[in-house]
Amino acid sequence: MLKIVEGIIKGDRRSLSRAISIIDNEEDHHQEIIREIFKKTGKALTLGFTGPGGAGKSTLIGKLVPEFEKLGYKVAIIAVDPTSPITGGAILGDRVRMQSNIIENSDVFMRSVASRGAVGGISKSLRNIIRILDAAGYRLIIVESVGAGQLEIEVSKVVNLTLVLFTPNTGDKIQAVKAGLTEIGDVYIINKADLDGANSLYLTLRDLIGETDRKPIVVKVSAKTGKGVKEFAQKIDEILKDRMRIFQYRERLMLEMELKDMILNIIQKKIISMLDDNKSFNNAIEMVQTKKIDPFKAAENISADIFKNNNKLKKNKRVNKK
Ligand SMILES: Nc1nc2c(ncn2[C@@H]2O[C@H](COP(=O)(O)OP(=O)(O)OP(=O)(O)O)[C@@H](O)[C@H]2O)c(=O)[nH]1
Numbered sequence: 409m410l411k412i413v414e415g416i417i418k419g420d421r422r423s424l425s426r427a428i429s430i431i432d433n434e435e436d437h438h439q440e441i442i443r444e445i446f447k448k449t450g451k452a453l454t455l456g457f458t459g460p461g462g463a464g465k466s467t468l469i470g471k472l473v474p475e476f477e478k479l480g481y482k483v484a485i486i487a488v489d490p491t492s493p494i495t496g497g498a499i500l501g502d503r504v505r506m507q508s509n510i511i512e513n514s515d516v517f518m519r520s521v522a523s524r525g526a527v528g529g530i531s532k533s534l535r536n537i538i539r540i541l542d543a544a545g546y547r548l549i550i551v552e553s554v555g556a557g558q559l560e561i562e563v564s565k566v567v568n569l570t571l572v573l574f575t576p577n578t579g580d581k582i583q584a585v586k587a588g589l590t591e592i593g594d595v596y597i598i599n600k601a602d603l604d605g606a607n608s609l610y611l612t613l614r615d616l617i618g619e620t621d622r623k624p625i626v627v628k629v630s631a632k633t634g635k636g637v638k639e640f641a642q643k644i645d646e647i648l649k650d651r652m653r654i655f656q657y658r659e660r661l662m663l664e665m666e667l668k669d670m671i672l673n674i675i676q677k678k679i680i681s682m683l684d685d686n687k688s689f690n691n692a693i694e695m696v697q698t699k700k701i702d703p704f705k706a707a708e709n710i711s712a713d714i715f716k717n718n719n720k721l722k723k724n725k726r727v728n729k730k
């Protein structure tokens with residue numbers, strides 16, 4: 409067993425931190441780590457908090473963590489940082505604020521990861537980071553990301569429940585519809601309920617969010633005053649326990665996509681290396697260039713060739729075995 413894997417399973421924070429970096433940067437051993445911990449995963453539940461910048465996600469998470477801990481969850485937080493250089497500084501400051509907010513009286517594990525621009529990339533690394541925390545014994549993993557469209561959709565695919573925050577003091581309602589945020593949520597939270605306009609936003613949002621199979625709910629809280637936070641944590645706990653079968657079904661769909669992706673990746677690499685030193689492929693390029701054949705036909709022929717050769721090889725192997 410890799411030494412780092414021993415550390416992860418023991419819940420050693422330094423091993424965890426290191427492992428997450430390895431996964432996030434796809435360093436050497438990243439696959440090996442996931443392989444070795446894989447059988448220890450499958451117990452964690454996951455929440456994704458999203459919503460416009462400044463909606464109070466970090467503040468609310470900070471207040472919810474002790475409540476979740478009282479309910480028996482060991483909690484970890486992953487903050488997904490958009491890598492935009494413009495907002496980078498401000499957001500980093502915010503993470504630190506959240507951290508010092510929470511850490512005082514809890515043993516929450518908290519980590520920021522970069523979203524690195526590549527949208528497909530974040531869901532892949534998030535999935536594996538969740539697996540690491542899961543193997544380390546964290547039972548509730550919270551992902552915070554800023555509501556900016558595509559990233560949220562990616563995050564919502566990875567987590568069990570997606571929670572979308574709005575506040576009464578901004579043009580969030582319009583933003584929400586534009587960004588498609590009214591479609592991805594399982595729970596809609598009007599935060600800053602201590603401010604004017606919370607109630608009317610609550611009513612509007614309830615109308616805006618139709619009945620879908622996500623059975624979305626709308627709640628009002630104030631992360632600042634703490635009003636409604638305890639009840640909200642209990643509600644989340646209830647929903648999580650209630651929807652296990654739906655989560656299993658969604659996990660199956662997710663695994664289907666993950667496996668397809670991985671298979672395509674492996675095959676693509678193999679085929680590319682095959683093509684690089686393939687004579688008929690090089691001939692075909694020439695024929696296309698000299699207009700003897702059109703590119704569609706060329707591509708079809710080469711593909712057919714590859715599969716034919718592959719089948720021939722397999723048959724030979726079988727004959728050899730006999
Ligand atoms: N009045 C009021 N202010 C709040 C409430 N919750 C958070 N805030 C304030 O809103 C500001 C932004 O809060 P954050 O928790 O940093 O918001 P965020 O959604 O995490 O922001 P980003 O991570 O930058 O997207 C802070 O100044 C908070 O103190 C609330 O319930 N009521």
Ligand SMILES: [Mg+2]
Pocket residue numbers: 465466467502503506552
């Ligand atoms: Mg934040």
